[in-house]
Amino acid sequence: MITTSGTNLEHARAHNRRVVIEAIRLNGELTRAEIARLTSLTPQTVSNIATELEQAGILSSHLPRRAGGRGQPATPLTLNPDSAYSIGIHLDHQSLLIVLVDLTGTVRFRHQIPIQKPQPEPTLALIDHILQEMRQQVKIDWRKMLGVGVVMPGPFGVEGISSQGPTTLHGWDNIDIEARLSVSTGWPVTLENDATVAAIGERFHGIAKQLSSFVYLYIGTGLGAGIFTDGRIYTGHAHNAGEVGHIVVQPGGRECYCGNKGCLERYVSLQAAYEACGLDPTSAMPEDLLSVDETLFDKWLDTAVEPALQAINIMECVFDAQTVIIGGTMPKPLVEKLIKRLTPLYSSVRSRYAQGTRIRIGMSGSDTPALGAAALPIFDEFNPQYEVLLK
DSSP states (O other), X not given: OOOOOOOOOGGGHHHHHHHHHHHXXXXXXXXXXXXXXXXXXXXXXXXXXXXXXXXXXXXXXXXOOBOOSSSSOBOOBEEOXXXXXXXXXXXXXXXXXXXXXXXXXXXXXXXEEEOSSOOHHHHHHHHHHXXXXXXXXXXXXXXXXXXXXEEEOSOOSOTTTTTTOTTSOTTOTTOOHHHHHHHHHSSOEEEEEHHHHHHHXXXXXXXXXXXXXXXXXXXXXXXXXXXXXXTEEEOOTTSOTTOGGGSBSSTTOSBOTTSOBSBGGGTSSHHHHHHHTTOOTTTOOGGGGGGSOHHHHHHHHHHHHHHHHHHHHHHHHHHOOSEEEEEESSOHHHHHHHHHHOOSOOOOTTTTTOTTTSEEEEEESTTHHHHHHHHHHHHHHHSOOGGGGGO
């Protein structure tokens, strides 16, 4: 079973509640005794918290009792899906996707609409319209809405990159999308870049449930990395941590809009794949790569493998992560083809410890960023925050 540690310090009650919720989320269902064993909390502390969370409707004990040893059979606890909801919004160059999920990640509403080079005012009006439509169609207790996560391609607020590059959204530099949507919806709103929310989505819904430290290499229009260290997401000072697409991997190489030459995303990204396969990067969709001549895609792979190996080596040596997960909006069969070519990996600090698991395929496809964005409010509400122990 997957473990997460709590503390019996009285002032850390909020932290302990999060630890209990996280333990159940990671394992699906647990008895009180199993929670105490996995979290290092006392049985009495677990019992008190479990009772409190059941009364709040967050936990449910309606599963069949488990027969065991002596005494009464134990009753397992599980999360109540209808105890909390969140909304994820993904906006990029060609589409707007909005999803509503419950606490367990089940999608309750999904609306996608094509949109070319979205401009702020009409796009914000469109988002408001879809959210109003959603509130009319979906019959849930809207008082249990935790908030809205928004994902857009980064970097944010970087002069000469945010407003000019082909992988960013032009015209959004001075738009406070968090404040605008918070006012119109009445809910808390959090904005993050696509790689960061993909990593959070993977932590909640994918293979990273069992990992505390990992790097998610996100192949989108550009290339970014979402970074988890000790169970916490690292976003950096201006939410631009993980902008690995602008690491120079081939000095004097292909020109990049950031002003440098040989940046990683000029070789490993949807933009680079579109160019290599003869597609128009301004209008192509990720699925279009599935229908191009296979020899053209393989030709792109020939140029992408070496830079990708360098990126993985850098991520491993800097973060000592348990694994590097590769995913994003590139179709899964094509991500699988890339991963198969990434052998042998360069030696790194992970070489001795993680043979066979150093790189893994994560969630991929068009819904990945929106599901990650929807996980943002849940992550903020329920993920254990170890800083509380320092107060």
